[in-house]
Amino acid sequence: xxxxxxxxxxxxxxxxxxxxxxxxxxxxxxxxxxxxxxxxxxxxxxxxxxxxxxxxxxxxxxxxxxxxxxxxxxxxxxxxxxxxxxxxxxxxxxxxxxxxxxxxxxxxxxxxxxxxxxxxxxxxxxxxxxxxxxxxxxxxxxxxxxxxxxxxxxxxxxxxxxxxxxxxxxxxxxxxxxxxxxxxxxxxxxxxxxxxxxxxxxxxxxxxxxxxxxxxxxxxxxxxxxxxxxxxxxxxxxxxxxxxxxxxxxx
Ligand code: NAD
Numbered sequence: 509x510x511x512x513x514x515x516x517x518x519x520x521x522x523x524x525x526x527x528x529x530x531x532x533x534x535x536x537x538x539x540x541x542x543x544x545x546x547x548x549x550x551x552x553x554x555x556x557x558x559x560x561x562x563x564x565x566x567x568x569x570x571x572x573x574x575x576x577x578x579x580x581x582x583x584x585x586x587x588x589x590x591x592x593x594x595x596x597x598x599x600x601x602x603x604x605x606x607x608x609x610x611x612x613x614x615x616x617x618x619x620x621x622x623x624x625x626x627x628x629x630x631x632x633x634x635x636x637x638x639x640x641x642x643x644x645x646x647x648x649x650x651x652x653x654x655x656x657x658x659x660x661x662x663x664x665x666x667x668x669x670x671x672x673x674x675x676x677x678x679x680x681x682x683x684x685x686x687x688x689x690x691x692x693x694x695x696x697x698x699x700x701x702x703x704x705x706x707x708x709x710x711x712x713x714x715x716x717x718x719x720x721x722x723x724x725x726x727x728x729x730x731x732x733x734x735x736x737x738x739x740x741x742x743x744x745x746x747x748x749x750x751x752x753x754x755x756x757x758x759x
Pocket of ligand 1: 518519520521522523524525542543544568569570571595596597598599619623646647648649689690691692693694695696697698
């Protein structure tokens with residue numbers, strides 16, 4: 509095990525966030541498992557503890573400044589200074605532009621963009637003080653445009669610009685910032701997309717896999733492994749990058 513650091517993973521109750529929290533704990537970090545309801549974090553925390561790791565369940569809405577402040581203060585007190593931050597919490601409110609409501613737009617911006625901003629602002633204070641930090645923001649292949657996702661694609665493209673600016677501003681403090689942009693990953697989020705499209709998840713997976721060069725859809729652990737590398741000490745010269753993890757080339 510490497511020397512223990514404290515990681516915060518948002519949206520870690522399930523899906524990519526849960527896999528990432530488990531992986532960062534296996535890498536030797538103490539992990540704050542953040543999601544909307546503290547109780548929903550229990551399964552991820554148990555999995556980490558059962559594997560011999562250290563985890564803390566924290567309930568917070570990442571889009572709410574006061575809740576983020578309280579959550580990060582609690583992490584610092586109970587686990588230590590958070591120097592690894594994974595901005596993973598996300599929602600979809602898909603609709604074609606002519607049917608997309610202001611509420612659909614605002615909800616997506618509040619979680620992905622405002623949430624990443626608030627969490628980063630709270631954690632960077634610890635990272636700059638410790639002269640070490642790793643920030644990974646979850647972008648998406650949808651940043652390149654995706655039917656029915658005007659709000660989500662704008663937020664995920666926005667996170668790429670946010671990431672590059674963090675890399676420029678925080679580099680001199682030993683802090684790197686990178687974005688991981690997954691393609692199709694099999695989670696409850698993609699199951700919801702299948703439902704919106706009126707097809708079964710099995711058909712959605714088969715149809716998608718047929719168009720992916722490695723001939724399969726991705727799993728949460730595929731993303732967790734990439735994030736694990738970006739959070740390692742040896743990744744200190746990789747910053748401001750957008751890494752597509754999509755089973756084939758995207759740029
Ligand atoms: P998921 O829906 O399975 O999990 C998302 C988690 O975020 C949930 O536990 C949810 O409760 C939590 N969350 C939502 N709003 C929150 C808030 N305001 N505060 C705190 N937590 C909140 O999604 P997933 O598929 O695991 O996706 C994780 C991330 O990866 C998201 O940012 C998503 O946009 C991105 N992503 C996913 C895919 C994919 O194919 N699944 C592809 C590209 C990008």
